[in-house]
Amino acid sequence: MTVSSAPGKVYLFGEHAVVYGEPAVPCAIERRARVTVEQRSDDRLRVQAEDLSIDGFTVEYGGQHDGRHDVNVPEPLISAAMGYVDGAIEQVHDVTGEDDVGFDVTIESDIPLGAGLGSSAAVVVAAIDAATRELGLTLETDELAERAYRTEHAVQEGQASRADTFCSATGGAVRVEGDDCQPIEAPELPFVIGFDGGAGETGELVAGVRALREEYSFAADTVAAIGDVVRRGETALQAGNLEEVGRLMNFNHGLLSALGVSARDLETMVWAARDAGAYGAKLTGAGGGGCIVALDPTPETETALRFTPGCEDAFRAELAEEGVKRLA
Ligand SMILES: Nc1ncnc2c1ncn2[C@@H]1O[C@H](COP(=O)(O)OP(=O)(O)O)[C@@H](O)[C@H]1O
Ligand SMILES: C[C@@](O)(CCOP(=O)(O)O)CC(=O)O
Ligand SMILES: [Mg+2]
Structure with a gap:
């Protein structure tokens, strides 16, 4: 069993424009998504999302479209969540070369969903980090951020910047302009x-x-x-x-x-x-x-x-x- 967490973020400046190559300054905040991963003996993926609704839900599947879930959660919410986790696991298969391993994945998060605090990036960063380590590979932060970016890019249909994922992987205040991502010094920000x-x-x-x-x-x-x-x-x-x-x-x-x-x-x-x-x-x-x-x-x-x-x-x-x- 392997567990990683990653923070959400706020944008001090620059969201949306960063998608078109302008600079942005996001800052990681102490609200985290925690992802627990355990390798399975088959190639299936079982995802338990504790915070996705009031009740949480579990979905188990082998391919992309045969999801079964155990509580009544709106279908679009499930497909959205599966998009990010699926994409993260695809990156794990790709970077480790082990493309037929399955995982039990549990997500717990104190970042509200879809609220601009980068819950998606935090979940993806923590999931890729935990699942690669579960297979014995620890990624460098830059590689982790890049893999997480590719996941968001795919789920957001080709429209994503590196800002959220780099900030979540690295922490602190960062500056992102195109593919140039740097940590920056910042004063105490209340x-x-x-x-x-x-x-x-x-x-x-x-x-x-x-x-x-x-x-x-x-x-x-x-x-x-x-x-x-x-x-x-x-x-x-x-x-x-x-x-x-x-x-x-x-x-x-x-x-x-x-x-x-x-x-x-x-x-x-x-x-x-x-x-x-x-x-x-x-x-x-x-x-x-x-x-x-x-x-x-x-x-x-x-x-x-x-x-x-x-x-x-x-x-x-x-x-x-x-x-x-x-x-x-
Ligand atoms: N705790 C969680 N469990 C499962 N999926 C999550 C969780 N938090 C976020 N997600 C995924 O991230 C999506 C929200 O991402 P997004 O729309 O980019 O908003 P934001 O990143 O601002 O929170 C959710 O619809 C879901 O797919
Ligand atoms: C609008 C955008 O600049 C930030 C989106 O942030 P969030 O997923 O709403 O937290 C998109 C992006 O940078 O990929
Ligand atoms: Mg997001």
Whole structure:
């Protein structure tokens, strides 16, 4: 039995634009997905996802489409989850050359699903790491991140950046631009997260931005403007100037809004955070619903979010210095 965990993340700057080669700065947070893997004596894959719904569910299959599950979970949720786990195991088969081994996989996670905190990347990174180690191979972090990226790329139908997977594998604050991925130094960042209880479909939201970009040159300019905001944001980060970082987060949010990936609850939470005195606030990840991230060293933003209609949960998030953790 082998166990690995990997963290989720927030985007300080640059989601969506990073898909088109602009830089982005995601930061790993201490909310993790933990994946336990045990090799089977046959070639089947059995996946138990404890947190995928209130009840959790189990699915066992030999091929991609003969899934059997033991509780009543909507089919699209199951196929989405199986896409990531399937893809991760495919990478494991490929990198180890052992393509006929089966696994029992158990996923436990405290990262809300589809909420912009990178649950998919965390699950994929932890699954690839645990399953390769179960077969006696420990991947270097860069190789692990690359394999996880290929999985997300395939599931999101060719529309993914390396940002989430590199950040989850490496931990800390990182900078990603195309295939150039680097850890960066960052000052202490007082993250506060607001969660509306909902989710957005990453693939669909990315496709929406792509379509806008193709239709309107000013949408393409908006994506490029996000890149400019990120570059200024990096300078502010290096200087430890949180006021400027916050202002640029606000600007970044406005541009994401223009690209159609915000939502009413996200706007309400962003404004609640700003009114409470946060340095800045923006949606994080694909959008459409899910989470916002604000910077506030005082308790004001968290308290305000708790009383904001449409906000289901508000919490602080610590930077996760460590990416993948090998637990057993
Ligand atoms: N705990 C989990 N168990 C099984 N699958 C998970 C789990 N967490 C995330 N996933 C997979 O990741 C998908 C969500 O990924 P995505 O839409 O990219 O949103 P995000 O990465 O922002 O959470 C889920 O639909 C599911 O397929
Ligand atoms: C929108 C995007 O930039 C980030 C998606 O993040 P998340 O899966 O919503 O946590 C897509 C990507 O970078 O692959
Ligand atoms: Mg994701």
